Every structure is written in structure tokens, then in C-alpha cells.
Amino acid sequence: MTKLSELMGMLHIDCEDEREILGICDHSGHVKKDEIYVCWRVLEEKKQSYIKQALSKGAVVLCDKEKPGKDIYVCECVEDIAQALIELYYGDLCKDIFVAGVSGTNGKTSVTSYLSQMLHICGKEVMRIGTGQVTFLDQIIPISNTTPDCFELAQLFHTANMLGLDGVVMEVSSHAIDQNRINFIQYDIIIYTNITQDHLDYHLTKTHYRFTKFKLRRYLKTDGLIIYQKDLKEMRDFAYLYHGASLTIGMRDAHMVLENIQLSDHDAAFIFDHIPYHTHLLGMFNVYNIASVIAAGRRLNIEVSLMQKACEQIKAVAGRMEVLKGKGYHIWIDFAHTPDALLNLLQFAQSVKRRNIITIIGCGGDRDKTKRAFMADIARTYSDIAIFTSDNPRGEEIHEILYDMCTNAGEHVEIFENRSFAIKHAVKCARNSDIIIIAGKGNEDYQMIQHHYYPFSDRDIVKKRLCEEENH
Known part of the structure; x- marks a missing residue:
């Protein structure tokens, strides 16, 4: 917890209020007593009702443009107030845990599930954030978006740190990247599943959608790694854009090569980087998904024999094949x-x-x-x-x-x-x-x-x- 006066002081705002701040929120309906409600770049016709609602709950309001008053503070000198507040209040949320982000048009939920299952089987506990829910230990928390908003994400990362979890495995949507929801996150591993066509109602063009996905590379830790399928032609543009540490998987000319793939209507077997694996998941796309997970496991120094056994135990995601x-x-x-x-x-x-x-x-x-x-x-x-x-x-x-x-x-x-x-x-x-x-x-x-x-x-x-x- 941080005192309000200290937090505002770090934003160069005069404040003598010594109360302890219990959290940060950008939704006036969800904010609680002694939390900061961030009323930032909202429609003018709705701003006053939002502020009134937050104040009625005992929250402190931080605005970009507004007349200061009791429990209302104004900050005009910070471009990304969300990232600033999260870093000032929580500190570096990614320093003591590993963070894996999975992005792509298809396969995000499957890959995050398979990676989380493998890590659990191999003795590591992680929080999984993705379509519809957040899961960790024995808890399931419903969420409305594939990738929650930045303050909700920050609270989840804070929970993962407080519980002593080994890491966070999360889906990263194009909306989240474009709307700067992940600005405070630094990834150890980024996995791209594929990038085809989706959400053109939002991005309008395939080019904007594709390069929004590619922007995720900017959130990689200095010693982080990006894993992607070299077999996918849509990833060739990414190869030209990104010159940092990457690991490719594919049928040929990749860092880790897939061979001897055998598919049936009830299982799959394959050799990956000269090592045999067997899974009860179906389809070539799941072979690629599992291969990405194995590549991530190798990066995390998990023993090959453990991953072989884990592949046998990994279950399909409900509603995914x-x-x-x-x-x-x-x-x-x-x-x-x-x-x-x-x-x-x-x-x-x-x-x-x-x-x-x-x-x-x-x-x-x-x-x-x-x-x-x-x-x-x-x-x-x-x-x-x-x-x-x-x-x-x-x-x-x-x-x-x-x-x-x-x-x-x-x-x-x-x-x-x-x-x-x-x-x-x-x-x-x-x-x-x-x-x-x-x-x-x-x-x-x-x-x-x-x-x-x-x-x-x-x-x-x-x-x-x-x-x-x-x-x-």
C-alpha cells in the first residue's frame, strides 16, 4: 500500500492526504473506498456522472482535465497515466516471475492452456489469463475480455506475485495491444500462433491488424525470446521487422524441426528436434501448438523427459476440438x-x-x-x-x-x-x-x-x- 500524498507527489501534484491507497481502477462502477478512480480521456458528457459515482463510493478521482476539488486531482504532465500509476503503485510486476504471452488469430486459448498444463505437470504453478476466465491454483475468475484492461491486469499480476506463483501465461489480443492495456508488462517469452484475418471491423485493414500483432515484440524483456512458426508465410514480414532473439519451429529450415508426423482421429505422434512425442490432441494445428509449448519449456529449462510425459497428459480445451x-x-x-x-x-x-x-x-x-x-x-x-x-x-x-x-x-x-x-x-x-x-x-x-x-x-x-x- 502507498499513501496518497506520496503517490501524488511522484506525479508532481500537491496533496496532504495521508490515507493509504488500496488500489487503482478506471471503472467508476467498480471502484471501491480509498481506491483511485482514473477518469482519463472520457467523453465530456459522461465525465461528471462518473466522477460523482466514484466520489460517492469514497474513492479518490484523478483526471486529465478538470477543476481540482475535494478528492479530485488533476494531472496533465503524463502521457500514459495508466503505466505511470501502475509502476509507481505496484513497482515492477514482472521482475520476480516469468511472463509468457501468446498472440495470434487462432490458437491462443489452446496454447496458453497447454503451456499452463505442462508447467503444472512439471511442478510449476502459474496464473493463466485468457478468453473468459483467469485460473490459478484452484481458483477460476470470470473475465469479459480476452485480455483485461490494464488496471485489472496489474491487480492480477500483483496477486500472482503475492501468492508466490512461478509465472503468468496470458493471451494477448490485438485490441489489448492497440489500446495499450499491456504497457506495464515485459515478457520473457512471446509465442505467435498464426496471423491471418480477423477483427477487420476494428482494425479496418489486414495490414493494420497484422502489424498491431507485430507490435507485441516491443514488450519483450532484454533477454526474452519470441517463438513462431517459420512455415507460416504471414510471419515473413515479422522476420524482416524483428532482429532480436527468436526461435522458429517448422517442417524445414527452422531452429527446431518437426518430422515423422502421424495423425489419426484420436491422437498424434511426431518427432521434434530429434525427440519423439505423443499426444491425445487432434490435428496438425495442435502439433504446431504443442511444438510451441515444448519450445517454451526448453527455454524455461524443463527436462525433456518431463515434457514427453506431460504431452501424454495434456487435455484439450473444452470446446476446442x-x-x-x-x-x-x-x-x-x-x-x-x-x-x-x-x-x-x-x-x-x-x-x-x-x-x-x-x-x-x-x-x-x-x-x-x-x-x-x-x-x-x-x-x-x-x-x-x-x-x-x-x-x-x-x-x-x-x-x-x-x-x-x-x-x-x-x-x-x-x-x-x-x-x-x-x-x-x-x-x-x-x-x-x-x-x-x-x-x-x-x-x-x-x-x-x-x-x-x-x-x-x-x-x-x-x-x-x-x-x-x-x-x-
């Missing part, structure tokens, strides 16, 4: 919601299929519309039956989204606006040795329609339908 068994057929539930992720998923299914592939796919509303036709074409091309349905339509009409998907619908395409009906129909149509792929939502437990959240789980719908099938 999650497999359920029907009567003679399999159902894969996966979060694939971009063209690249769906293509990789369906190409793998084609390589191991014994009969038909039935794919259920939708596209999110109020998001990048340009990918809808691509998603539909991929599903149609690589499936024996493609079923187009709703995903999270948000504020858009479902039929309008489906219209965008059906530009080149072709044969073997069926359309159901109701996702539950689509899943039940696919299960009803499945025969021995078929693979049903339900893509797009993964482990989500809701569907957002007209900006309202409704309980919905692909897994629950499948299990209910399989139970009905069993009883008949």
Missing part, C-alpha cells in the same frame, strides 16, 4: 470462427475421415462481414453436408447473415436459422463412421440475439440429443 461419441460416429465441437481456423479443421477432418463430414457453421453478427462468404465456401467445399445456421447474431437479423453466407451456396447445403434444430438435424442424419463438426462457438454457454444473452451450449444440445437417441 472436443470429441463426443455417438452411435458409431463422432462429434467434434470446435471454436473455429475464422476462415483459416475452419479450413485447417476441415482439411484435417478430410485427412482422417472414413465416411461423411457434416459441418454446422454460422457467422457472428456485427462483425467482419467479408469473411462470411469465405466461411461458407470452405464449409461447402470440404464437407459432404454443410449446414448453415446462427452463431451469435447480436444486433443483426439472422436471415441477413445467412444471406451473406449463401452467395455461392451450391449443392449439399442446408439452412436452419435455429442452431439447436441444426444440431439435432445433423445428429439425426449421422451414420456409422461419420464426423459431425459443430464450429464457431466452442465452449460458449450463451447465444447473443438482438443484444440479449440467452443460455445456449452446443455441447448440452448434443448430449441431450444423444441421450434421446440412446433411449430410443
Whole structure:
């Protein structure tokens, strides 16, 4: 804890208030008594209501432009007040723990999960921060963003330090990089999964999206390491930009080479840097994911024999290539919601299929519309039956989204606006040795329609339908 007078003094602000500050927050609804509420660059028409709400809770307000008053302080000399406050209040949050950041269009959640699992199996305890939740020890804390805001992140890092955890493993979104949420963080390891197309509703162009991801390199510790796949053509630009310490993985001409890859519908085996590994995870993309995790483990000086055993024990993330068994057929539930992720998923299914592939796919509303036709074409091309349905339509009409998907619908395409009906129909149509792929939502437990959240789980719908099938 720090006295308010000391903290303000370090910002060159006169203050004689000796109270102990208990935290920092930039949300007037969440701030607590004796915390600092940072009211920075907010809309003028909302500023006064935010300040009033924070003061009513007993918080101290720090503004960029405002008339000073009781418990209201003004700082105009600091460009990044968030980074300044975090460093002044908490100190260096990354000094005594290792920090691994995982970024990319697809695979962030899987890689952070696999790395956290491997480290736990090998005797290290970490905090994992990612899509939907923060996990550490036996605790699970829900979060709304892939990467929380800077003050929430700082509190999580502070918790990791206070608990004596070995490190933090976190997903890093392009939004977080662009909005400076990670400015106080210095990474020991950065892993890039891939960088294709996503979030063009926010970044507007592929170039801005890609180079926002590349900016993450600026947050590496001086002795840090960046790990990426040399096989990915989109990473060639990064190789030209970055000349620091890096470790590449790939099928050829990489620092650590993948060889003798054997894939099936229930496991994978491969040789990586001359060492054999086996995993119960599915698909070539998971081979790359595990290889990235092994490379990180080598950097952290984990014994190879321990990592070999850990690979055998690592479990798939719920909703990421999650497999359920029907009567003679399999159902894969996966979060694939971009063209690249769906293509990789369906190409793998084609390589191991014994009969038909039935794919259920939708596209999110109020998001990048340009990918809808691509998603539909991929599903149609690589499936024996493609079923187009709703995903999270948000504020858009479902039929309008489906219209965008059906530009080149072709044969073997069926359309159901109701996702539950689509899943039940696919299960009803499945025969021995078929693979049903339900893509797009993964482990989500809701569907957002007209900006309202409704309980919905692909897994629950499948299990209910399989139970009905069993009883008949």
C-alpha cells in the first residue's frame, strides 16, 4: 500500500492526504473506498456522472482535465497515466516471475492452456489469463475480455506475485495491444500462433491488424525470446521487422524441426528436434501448438523427459476440438470462427475421415462481414453436408447473415436459422463412421440475439440429443 500524498507527489501534484491507497481502477462502477478512480480521456458528457459515482463510493478521482476539488486531482504532465500509476503503485510486476504471452488469430486459448498444463505437470504453478476466465491454483475468475484492461491486469499480476506463483501465461489480443492495456508488462517469452484475418471491423485493414500483432515484440524483456512458426508465410514480414532473439519451429529450415508426423482421429505422434512425442490432441494445428509449448519449456529449462510425459497428459480445451461419441460416429465441437481456423479443421477432418463430414457453421453478427462468404465456401467445399445456421447474431437479423453466407451456396447445403434444430438435424442424419463438426462457438454457454444473452451450449444440445437417441 502507498499513501496518497506520496503517490501524488511522484506525479508532481500537491496533496496532504495521508490515507493509504488500496488500489487503482478506471471503472467508476467498480471502484471501491480509498481506491483511485482514473477518469482519463472520457467523453465530456459522461465525465461528471462518473466522477460523482466514484466520489460517492469514497474513492479518490484523478483526471486529465478538470477543476481540482475535494478528492479530485488533476494531472496533465503524463502521457500514459495508466503505466505511470501502475509502476509507481505496484513497482515492477514482472521482475520476480516469468511472463509468457501468446498472440495470434487462432490458437491462443489452446496454447496458453497447454503451456499452463505442462508447467503444472512439471511442478510449476502459474496464473493463466485468457478468453473468459483467469485460473490459478484452484481458483477460476470470470473475465469479459480476452485480455483485461490494464488496471485489472496489474491487480492480477500483483496477486500472482503475492501468492508466490512461478509465472503468468496470458493471451494477448490485438485490441489489448492497440489500446495499450499491456504497457506495464515485459515478457520473457512471446509465442505467435498464426496471423491471418480477423477483427477487420476494428482494425479496418489486414495490414493494420497484422502489424498491431507485430507490435507485441516491443514488450519483450532484454533477454526474452519470441517463438513462431517459420512455415507460416504471414510471419515473413515479422522476420524482416524483428532482429532480436527468436526461435522458429517448422517442417524445414527452422531452429527446431518437426518430422515423422502421424495423425489419426484420436491422437498424434511426431518427432521434434530429434525427440519423439505423443499426444491425445487432434490435428496438425495442435502439433504446431504443442511444438510451441515444448519450445517454451526448453527455454524455461524443463527436462525433456518431463515434457514427453506431460504431452501424454495434456487435455484439450473444452470446446476446442472436443470429441463426443455417438452411435458409431463422432462429434467434434470446435471454436473455429475464422476462415483459416475452419479450413485447417476441415482439411484435417478430410485427412482422417472414413465416411461423411457434416459441418454446422454460422457467422457472428456485427462483425467482419467479408469473411462470411469465405466461411461458407470452405464449409461447402470440404464437407459432404454443410449446414448453415446462427452463431451469435447480436444486433443483426439472422436471415441477413445467412444471406451473406449463401452467395455461392451450391449443392449439399442446408439452412436452419435455429442452431439447436441444426444440431439435432445433423445428429439425426449421422451414420456409422461419420464426423459431425459443430464450429464457431466452442465452449460458449450463451447465444447473443438482438443484444440479449440467452443460455445456449452446443455441447448440452448434443448430449441431450444423444441421450434421446440412446433411449430410443
